[in-house]
Amino acid sequence: MPIYEFKCMKCGQEFEKIFFSSDNEEAIPCPECKSKKTRKMMSAFAGGKSGSGCGPCAATSCSPS
Ligand SMILES: [Zn+2]
Structure with a gap:
């Protein structure tokens, strides 16, 4: 789920x-x-990208780095 920073x-x-x-x-x-x-301010995902790949993010907008 999305987390927004305000x-x-x-x-x-x-x-x-x-x-x-x-x-x-x-x-x-x-x-x-x-x-x-x-x-x-910005958007992020819960837990950040601590693991490999996109995990819970199945969206096409997720660009692995
Ligand atoms: Zn205030």
Whole structure:
């Protein structure tokens, strides 16, 4: 499942949010100050690429390095 990294534009807090299909990506409140002025930084996958190959990632967008 995708993990998105966010940064709060108000207090500078950086945090990660795991999205489930039912979650709304549009308004993710800062866990520190509850501000919704957060910016999506990047996406990653849970656990990173610690193993060989793409593991749980079956998407064509996954490019092995
Ligand atoms: Zn904040």
